[in-house]
Amino acid sequence: MMTYRRKNLCSFFITLLLVVSLSCAADAGEKTTRVLLLHTLSPEEIWTQQATKGIRSAFADRQSSAEIYIQYMDVAGALRSDRPEQTMKLKNLIRAKLPPGSLDLVITTGNEAASFLLVNEEGLFEDVPIVFCELTNPSILSVFPRERGTGVFSTSPVSLLLREIIRLHPGIPISLVADLTPAGLRDLAHFHNHLNSLAKRPEVVTLAGLSPEKVPLYRESLSRETVVIFGTCARTLSGAPILLGEMIGAFSSLSPSNPIYTVQEEGVSLGALGSVAGNAFLKGRRAGEIALRILGGESPASIEPELMDSNAMVFDFRKMSDFGITRSRLPRNSIVINDPADLLRKYGPFAALNLFVFSILGGLAAFLRKKIARRKKTEKDLLERSKYWETLFQHSPEGIIVYSSSGKIIEANTRFRSLFSLSGEQLSTESLSSVLPWENGTLSRKDFFPEGKTAAKEAVIPDRNLIPLTASFLPFSLSSGKEKNFCALVHDISKRKAMESELSDRAFFQEQLASVSTSFLLSQDYTGSIRHALETIRLLADAETASLFRIPVQNGTLLPEHEAIGPGGGPSLAEMITSTPGQHDRFWKQLIFNEGSHRHFSFIPGDITDPDFQKVRDAFVKEGIRSLSVFPLFLKDSFHGFLSLGNPSEKWLRNSEDTLFDMVRDILSAALEQRTDEECLERNNRAMNERFTGAIRAMCQVSELRDVSTAGHQKSVSSIAESLSKILVMPEDIRQGVLFAGLVHDVGKLYIPAGILSKPTRLSAPEYELVKKHPEYGRDILSPLAFPWPLAEIVFQHHERIDGSGYPLGLRREGIRIEARILSVADAYDAMTSDRPYRKKKTSAEALAELQLLSGTAYDPQIVKALEEYCSNKRAA
Structure with missing residues (x-):
């Protein structure tokens, strides 16, 4: 058992040793790639930060394990080309980070970093490929060794900024503001280089080393109208940090009428009118992609430098209107912040979706509320239906009567009883045919007991005393169980019919008077227009005669201008006045001016009692003139004559109050005035021509005698x-x-x-x-x-x-x-x-x-x- 365990333990250690050995061999065989990223500007610059992010994102997308070492020339002070000790300091910093020979590639951002590599590559970056980013100096690009490097170049953002400022604010002086840091001095140098290249250099004032506290001291040295351009403003002369927003705020509060621009992209969000967006992220990413291609084995010479002219102007929409800048004046590809249209485009779909959802929810809620309210209302209506319908029935503006198929009156509302003068007792004891004897009107029995669909009709319905009523009559059937009843609606239209007749007559009256006005306005025939006017007015007035009289300028005596007499003949006022002009002239003038008004009046000649005018009275009576309607013709308080109608109708006297007839009277007055003026002008012209003709003929005779x-x-x-x-x-x-x-x-x-x-x-x-x-x-x-x-x-x-x-x-x-x-x-x-x-x-x-x-x-x-x-x-x- 112990032997077996020892064997297993030995096998484990042998396996572990093999794995570690293979891992070490793999690590020893893979070489670490080192890349130096040399920035011109300091790490606080947003442009530098965005460019770094773009480069790193390109490496991250390729999952590259390259180590990227970052160095900033601005921090090392190497931006000052006139200070060699700073350049040496930067070289020592790079050597300390990366010993010679350990670099695989260098990426530079900005002109100064690229220039630094070209000048100091010996002993530091020999044979190391270079990828430049944001190279805007054409002279550097022209001397860059193609076998060593390539990258991304573009036009200068300073050039774009100056060009657009001069275009948007022509003829206005420019004030350049920057600190005395290397970056600030670099910005001032770039500005002046581009200003010197202009055919017409604007007036320029340079303000260096300012702080927000010192801005008021230099305001008096600036023109009342000047464009302020901020370069790098990060440090005061004593080295204290400055916020760009504080500097912009100091200038804006002191002189809000001066437009402010910044080289820094973030300036437009800090209160400036505009700035330049360099799109550093995109340029950095593209430089990173080119760097990966070179690290992958491609030679720099095979990759052509790319132009990425993605600089764009950035404007604050809120300040554009303050300086009279419209969208149409902005350069192409401009970016506008704080633009309400952008908010609408960005959030419009979302807002529309929310509005749609809310409208659906609101509609659903309204539907439910309405349904609940309808149910409650129905419950209430069921309780009050009897009283409600009874009130509606009795107070209806139309007469309503309900009766059976046998003609028995079941019910009638108040309006019906009022129309036909019926009492409740009469309705209960009499039948329909006795209350409404239709045989004496325009209706028949089948109209009261219809079959099928019915429609309202105008009819004459007599009451029990045979007094007719013009009404709108609508009958229809009502089913009540097995019994069939009928209902009829009666609406009194007698007033409406009378009004329609009056409106029709009035419309015809106005149409005829309008034709008279049109005739005077459009026709050049004075006599024809007067004849047409008098005949039209005589017909409208249903008068036997219509006479127009005027007062000539020569003697001021009334003269008949024109007269229209009916086809059946009639009295002639013109002949009466012509036969006895003196008495008639005095009579009419006294009659008109005693009235003391410009309005028309009527009188009966037989009522004349003045003994001085008995002959006039007798003449009127003899000619059969029973009444006269007189219309004095005044224009601007000047009396020109009068229009007289013999024996007009009563209907005419009502219509003659119409304001349209006032216009016709004014036109008749103007026509008489024009006729008088034309006669005066004709006499004057005739006299003048006779004088001129005599003088001309006299000169003719004198010259011919000569x-x-x-x-x-x-x-x-x-x-x-x-x-x-x-x-x-x-x-x-x-x-x-x-x-x-x-x-x-x-x-x-x-x-x-x-x-x-x-x-x-x-x-x-x-x-x-x-x-x-x-x-x-x-x-x-x-x-x-x-x-x-x-x-x-x-x-x-x-x-x-x-x-x-x-x-x-x-x-x-x-x-x-x-x-x-x-x-x-x-x-x-x-x-x-x-x-x-x-x-x-x-x-x-x-x-x-x-x-x-x-x-x-x-x-x-x-x-x-x-x-x-x-x-x-x-x-x-």
């Missing part, structure tokens, strides 16, 4: 020009202007010596130049006179030619007034067909042929065609 050789020329040109303007269908003012301009178109020759004008031979060049001045002299003579036509300009341009060869200005085409172009053709034609001291006249055909030859160059083609028609008409005459 030049006997061309006597009658101006009148002839005026006549021809007027005829041409009519052929061209010119407006009346242009035809008038051409007519009178033709009469004085040579009035400027009054300033030309008579000897030159009557010279029998051709004029010399100086003489011709003097004669060419007569359009200017004519304009000078006519300009001071305020003619209603532009005579001065027409006379001034009548020797211009459409090709610019005319005088005095050489105008072309539309630059010459149409009146002057017409006058020039008429002037040339008359001159050619008239004798002159130096030549004989041409025939009409020869003159027309010459003008046709010059058509389109010197003369307007359309006017020359009009002259052809003029000559043709003249020959035909």
Whole structure:
């Protein structure tokens, strides 16, 4: 037994020894991979922390057992390139952690770490592959040895920040704020490098080494409008720590109108308007993936450096509106925090789901509550049903009667008894046919005892005294056990029918008056509109005559404007007033103004008792005028006349109070006023034209006396020009202007010596130049006179030619007034067909042929065609 136990114990120890040996052999055969992660910035930087997480996550996903040693240049002070002792300190720290030759790969973050490796690789990182992350300096990338390293590079976040600040805040100075730590100085250097590369460098103020307590001291040195950009602000000059949020708060409270940006991504959550998100995690993860490929055996030269331009601007939505920044102005891929839309997108589905669930639960609860309430109400209704239905039956607004198939009245409510003046005793003793004798109305027996479905109908139902009632009647059957009963609902509609009739009449009345208003608004025919208005009003009033009278401005005496008389004839107020104008004028004015109101009134002519107006009374009675309805026509308190209706109906007198008729009266008043104004204007225009015409003809005679050789020329040109303007269908003012301009178109020759004008031979060049001045002299003579036509300009341009060869200005085409172009053709034609001291006249055909030859160059083609028609008409005459 002991031997057996000893054998088992020996076997156990031998097996244990073999396992330990194999484990040691395996450990000895597997080499530990060592990776140095060299950061430019300190471990407190969020960017550094995120990049480290990204690198570690890449290694963790591959389950790599590599040991990652981390060193920070900022902590070692090696960011200051002008301090070699700090660089040596960093090298010694790395040697202390990793003896030479023990590194398998180096990962750098930032430009400074990559630059440090390139300069100090001898004796420290010789032949060690390098993977760079966030390399933004193109010069470093261009000299990086491709056989040794590769990695991830991107554009500078500082460059993005400056570019967008300058775009969003153009022309505003920039203040750079950073501490004097290596990281702060590095940020300032980056800012100035990028500012120097700009074509137009903005005004920049650098504030270094500030603390929150010192911010007010430097505020006065800043512009009222400035953009504040924070770099690294972690330490004061004495080395005390600073919170970035405190610095942002100090600037915001002192000058809230200044936008604040930070290089640090977390600045936007600490009160800044915007910052830059470098997406350090993604860049670090990608650098870690490249590092694992190299550790797996790929050479750095076979892996091309990757551009990860994932920098993005981050903005605080709450501050964007303070500085007038809208979403449309943000750069692409911008991140907006505190955005209500993001909350809606993020929590909207969840809120909708909760709302849906709550609505279902609420609906279910409401359904249960309603069901319980309905059950309780049913129980209560069962107890009170008898009283309830009795109250409803008796107080129904409709008459209700219940009767048997034999015609016995079972019950009738209060309303039914009131409609047909019945007492309770009568209902109990009499039958349906005696209470409602339907044979005297529009109903029959089968209407009271229907079979099948029924519908309400309008009917005339007489009571026991045969007084008819217009009502809505609805009968239907009621089953009560074996006995069949009937019920009828009776609703009094007599008032409604009367109201419908009145509304129909009123609608027709308003429609007709609206047509009168429309006629005045849309038609230019004054007489036709007045005739239509009076005839429409006469028909509406059912009157025998409708007369409109107005007061002319000249004498203020009433005159009949228009009158509408019925087809069967009737009294004529217009003839009555015309036959005795004096008495009627005084009567009507006294009658209207004694009323003291603008409203209409009615009177009976037979009631006139004033002895001064007995003849007027007798005339009314003789003509058969029993009553008159008078509507004074006032506009802005000015009396223009009146509308009188002879023998109108009583129904008209009610409708005439309608406000729509007030508008028609206003339109009639305005029409009379316009007619009066037009007559005044016509008289004034006629008088003015006579004065202007006399002056123009006088000037025409004076100028023709001056030049006997061309006597009658101006009148002839005026006549021809007027005829041409009519052929061209010119407006009346242009035809008038051409007519009178033709009469004085040579009035400027009054300033030309008579000897030159009557010279029998051709004029010399100086003489011709003097004669060419007569359009200017004519304009000078006519300009001071305020003619209603532009005579001065027409006379001034009548020797211009459409090709610019005319005088005095050489105008072309539309630059010459149409009146002057017409006058020039008429002037040339008359001159050619008239004798002159130096030549004989041409025939009409020869003159027309010459003008046709010059058509389109010197003369307007359309006017020359009009002259052809003029000559043709003249020959035909």
